[in-house]
Structure formats: C-alpha cells, structure tokens
Amino acid sequence: MKDMQLLHQGKVYKGQVSYEGSDLMEVSCTEPSSFTGGESVICFDFQKRVQMRVLQVSKSKLILVPADSEIFNIEARPDAVLDDMYRDENLAFPSFKLNTYGTLIDDFRTMAVRFCRISRLGFGFEINDFSVKMNHVYDTMIMCDEETIHPKVVVRYAHIQEKTIRYGAEIYSISAKDLNKLRFYIVTQQLMAQ
Incomplete structure (x- = not known):
C-alpha cells in the first residue's frame, strides 16, 4: 500500500491507498467519519497532488473520484x-x-x-x-x-x-x-x- 496524505478543511489526515485507478481511488485513513459525500479533498504525496471528491465513506476507508467527474x-x-x-x-x-x-x-x-x-x-x-x-x-x-x-x-x-x-x-x-x-x-x- 502507498502512503498518501489528505488535506480536508484545513486538516491533514494520513492514509494508505489500497486501490488507485484513473476514475477511482480507495484510501484507508484515520478518522474517515470526518468526511462526507461530495466534499473536496486534496490527495498528495511526494510525487503528485490531486484534487478529488468523496464518493463514499465507510468505517475505515474512503472512496474518492476526480473532482471534475461527470x-x-x-x-x-x-x-x-x-x-x-x-x-x-x-x-x-x-x-x-x-x-x-x-x-x-x-x-x-x-x-x-x-x-x-x-x-x-x-x-x-x-x-x-x-x-x-x-x-x-x-x-x-x-x-x-x-x-x-x-x-x-x-x-x-x-x-x-x-x-x-x-x-x-x-x-x-x-x-x-x-x-x-x-x-x-x-x-x-x-x-x-x-
């Protein structure tokens, strides 16, 4: 799993990417209950920075899609x-x-x-x-x-x-x-x- 940080409403959360595709990203993170569907999240590591939106929240992970998704x-x-x-x-x-x-x-x-x-x-x-x-x-x-x-x-x-x-x-x-x-x-x- 790849480490990733999530910037959401001025706070940084640590996460691990369990799946990453062009249309979807699944991230296990600390405090997923802090997120709600549709909210904007910036995902970043040392190599890239991507604007995403929350599609679904579960007890231990987030499903994210690109911010400009149709x-x-x-x-x-x-x-x-x-x-x-x-x-x-x-x-x-x-x-x-x-x-x-x-x-x-x-x-x-x-x-x-x-x-x-x-x-x-x-x-x-x-x-x-x-x-x-x-x-x-x-x-x-x-x-x-x-x-x-x-x-x-x-x-x-x-x-x-x-x-x-x-x-x-x-x-x-x-x-x-x-x-x-x-x-x-x-x-x-x-x-x-x-």
Missing part, C-alpha cells in the same frame, strides 16, 4: 428549463451505461422498466408501453445492487425503437442519501464494464 453533474433540477438542451442536437453530455430494473409509479399503477442510461440530463429507460405520460412527475424505484433508490422523475421525450420505446426523464427530486448511492452505483458499474 457524476457530480447528475442531480435534481426541478426548476431548471432543460427543454433547450433536449432539443439542441449539437449539445452532447457524457452519459453512463446502466442495466438495472425499477418501476415508475403513478397513483395506483406501477410499470416495470429497464433503466439503460444516465447523464446530467437524467435517466434513459425502456418499456413496451405507450401509456407513459409526457411532462408528468413519476415516483420511481430503481435497484442499485442490493439497495433501492426512490427519485421522482419527469418524462420529457420518447423514441420508438425497433423492439421497445426509449424514454428520457429528468430527475425532479432525489434525496442526498439516494444521490450518493446512485453515484457510487454508477462508478462501480463503469469499473465492472472495463
């Missing part, structure tokens, strides 16, 4: 007008591939869907059903490994494909805890896909 642009935007972004075909945002299942819930109706992509614009999901309402807020349940998250989404577009219909939905609201679970799930799925 996953921190994924968030709820209930008041934002994203219609122009959806219509402007010249705008391209990085997206992450997902392959997980969940549900859309509207009043007393529950529809099973497959979530296939996520970006800063929101989720892409597939379903063989034309009854999904446009510009409508849905409660959702999305499986992230052994856990579930429950964001609210607004369906913004539909694209009919050969065997299914792909919808795009903005994240209308999501709890901070669920957002951290989602970000960690995205990063772990990208690592498994490599």
Whole structure:
C-alpha cells in the first residue's frame, strides 16, 4: 500500500491507498467519519497532488473520484428549463451505461422498466408501453445492487425503437442519501464494464 496524505478543511489526515485507478481511488485513513459525500479533498504525496471528491465513506476507508467527474453533474433540477438542451442536437453530455430494473409509479399503477442510461440530463429507460405520460412527475424505484433508490422523475421525450420505446426523464427530486448511492452505483458499474 502507498502512503498518501489528505488535506480536508484545513486538516491533514494520513492514509494508505489500497486501490488507485484513473476514475477511482480507495484510501484507508484515520478518522474517515470526518468526511462526507461530495466534499473536496486534496490527495498528495511526494510525487503528485490531486484534487478529488468523496464518493463514499465507510468505517475505515474512503472512496474518492476526480473532482471534475461527470457524476457530480447528475442531480435534481426541478426548476431548471432543460427543454433547450433536449432539443439542441449539437449539445452532447457524457452519459453512463446502466442495466438495472425499477418501476415508475403513478397513483395506483406501477410499470416495470429497464433503466439503460444516465447523464446530467437524467435517466434513459425502456418499456413496451405507450401509456407513459409526457411532462408528468413519476415516483420511481430503481435497484442499485442490493439497495433501492426512490427519485421522482419527469418524462420529457420518447423514441420508438425497433423492439421497445426509449424514454428520457429528468430527475425532479432525489434525496442526498439516494444521490450518493446512485453515484457510487454508477462508478462501480463503469469499473465492472472495463
């Protein structure tokens, strides 16, 4: 293991890197409970200095990702007008591939869907059903490994494909805890896909 120091809110913590990749760093450190998800951390040793952000905190270690990682642009935007972004075909945002299942819930109706992509614009999901309402807020349940998250989404577009219909939905609201679970799930799925 490589020794590393972490500068966080004016205090230096000692740590040991147990895994280091281009998209993720796992660090065992003293007092990991001093850190919270999303906070900025400077990691340094004698050879380099890197700006990172906390993705997940456990009892003995931190999972860190680069500070400019696109996953921190994924968030709820209930008041934002994203219609122009959806219509402007010249705008391209990085997206992450997902392959997980969940549900859309509207009043007393529950529809099973497959979530296939996520970006800063929101989720892409597939379903063989034309009854999904446009510009409508849905409660959702999305499986992230052994856990579930429950964001609210607004369906913004539909694209009919050969065997299914792909919808795009903005994240209308999501709890901070669920957002951290989602970000960690995205990063772990990208690592498994490599």
